[in-house]
Amino acid sequence: MNFTDFDFDQMFSMSDETNPLMMLVWILPIVLFVFYGQHIQLLVTSGEIKKGIKKLDGFRTNSKKELIDYVQKNISSTTDHTKKIEQFLDYFTIMPVEMDPNGIVDKVRHTVRSREEYTRNHVKSISPELSEIEISRIQTLLEIASSLQMIYKIVNHMFLTAKKQKNYPLILPVQMILPFLMEHATAMNAAIPAFKLGQPLGDGIGPMVVGKMMLNSEKEIISFQTVLAKIEYHNRKLFLLKAEGPGSTVGRPDDALQKIVDNNKIDAVIMIDAALKMEGEDSASVARGFGAAIGGIGTEKFQIEHITTQNKIPVFSIVVKQSVKEAITLMTEEIADQADNVRSQVYEMILENTTEGESIVVIGVGNTAGVIQ
16 A cells, blocks of 8 residues: 555544543543542452451351350250350450569469469369369360450451441551461361360470370379479489370479479470471471470560579470461371470480480470370
């Protein structure tokens, strides 16, 4: 086609007809995003959060039902304890003021232990025929149900507040922390059957290792729900500590260590515990370290560090890596299979870091549900 034959009038005519439409197609989304982008994002995010809240509501309802069923099944009384249990689920703990940090650990320990004692007494008041093992299981189920209820209430409150005010930035924190909260809530919900049946948990690998070490040895209760056994190994004296099984308890290893150190010269402390694995790490992998390997709110860790620092006692640790779910649900075969390996490493660590005639405290840290000694 010859250039001179091209119809420029037709081209400009087409351009005049199509350009406004194309401009509208491109500009309209920009205008919508500028004026309504926050609202659109709020709607999309709200849908995701609603699904999470619905799951959390199901978890808290299920945990309460499982708790009530367990209580009714294990007592002969015909009394309905539903109302009493529901009242406890809304109990809360107010931590001490932190304006003056001096002595804050003692205050927190007192508050937490007062709550634990109240919970035990509350469970005992349901029925005097409950055994110590059943009391510990019910106490744990109460804590799970209470925690799930609190998580649901907090997430639901933040979501409804943001929705009420149509405030998208306010909903961002919920969106960011929700996956982590859901991971923990899902794990707690999945842990209920194991606690009800008294089965070993992933977190019980420490007590399992020490429990095997103290088999066929004389045991004594040295502190609240904490067992001590003394054995000899290659001319070394070992003080073995674990929570008293097979009830659902972590004991009080800090109090036990204090009593041992008060009456004996201790040359080393070795702690065995479960540890959260990083993404990409293999479950049930074993690692050695230095320092107090113990979780919780930090009061027991502080006390153990204080005792060992005052007495210049080195603290060694061995941990078995696992996920949040693996830690508080039925112990997997891979984790259980590491018990003998960890025990061998404990003995190896003793020979490497101590000499004949010295004394070592070995502490199996964790919930000892389903693990005897």
